[in-house]
Amino acid sequence: MSTNETSQSELFTQEFTQNPYPVYEKLRQNDPIHRVLFPHGDFGWIISRYEDAVEVLKDNRFSKDVVKRYGPDQQNIFVHNMLFSDPPDHRRLRGLVQKAFTPRLIEGMRSHIQDIADDLLDNLNSQDKMNLIDEFAFPLPIIVISEILGVPLEDQDKFRLWSNSIIDATSAEHSEVFEKHAQEFIDYLNNWFAKVREQPGDDLISQLVVAEESGEQLTEKELLGVVALLIIAGHETTVNLIGNGVLALLEHPEQRDLLIKQPELIHNAVEEMLRYNGPVEFSTSRWASEDIEFHGHHIAEGELVIVALDSANRDEEKFKDADVFDITREKSPHLAFGKGIHLCLGAPLARLEGEIAINTLLRRFPDMQLQTDVNELEWRPGMIVRGVKEIPVQLK
16 A cells, blocks of 8 residues: 555544544655545645645735635635735734734733633632533633623634534535525524624724724624634634643643743643644645645645644654654743744644633542543534543542
């Protein structure tokens, strides 16, 4: 059996979802620019080595614009935003929202995010166990992004349902559920925009609605696409950063004990969590805008190219002892938030939320233990996020 056939048979299986890293190692060593049939039925390329990944992420010949690829009749409103656009639209759309995510403004939220973390753990009362995802890792970032955007916090469970459906919809059998939830999400946002137009506030959605009404900044589709992206990306990355990060600490008790003794290591620790088992497994789609010769491979115009971020972050050529989880590792040039012009806008916020959440959890529950075998945990399907559905923990 050839290398290509072997890796194709091993990709996107249940075993791969549980632990993709052995397959990634094979790809990096034997077929780092790998042509593959993706679960949604398209052929394309997976890039698994670090240096190749950086090159693709920064090369403007690989287009992010879905409308350019599939035409102006593209109906999926979730692609009309900066994540799925090229310059100059990308610069315009990103510019409208990046002022709300500057490092200075994010740092100014530190004490409020700390209060949210404390309140969530206070609400556990005398519980001696919890589901880390449902009771802590999910609510913290959804509260924060809801406040930034100005959407009602009581709708957080709807956002989670819709977000999960959109993120996990990578194969044909999910299409019907995706369409139902996508329409519910669109209807919700349109109703909310109508309320905001009547009574705008000082939140980010109000600013975007005012920009749209000026007629020069946002189209109606872009308003929907940008706000949907902010709601989804505004919590998904952090939920799985917290979940995967705590899981790594529970699997490596000597690292957890070190962080408890030296909480000032939290910044380094979060960077290592992002590298070791990052919350975004694959980059979103890129397409070759022309025929490209890429390190001995012919990538035809229009072909799909995906970067395996979590593979690049375990590349032995870039990271010494790449499979070792070490919170004292020196500054890491990991790709968890991407690279180039599409570098994650919310990275400073995700980092801050992760640092506060994990240190607060360890301070309050230093003896926390995983309640199940790590191999029994169920990892989420789909090709974007990497995270577990539930993490049951014993708190004391």
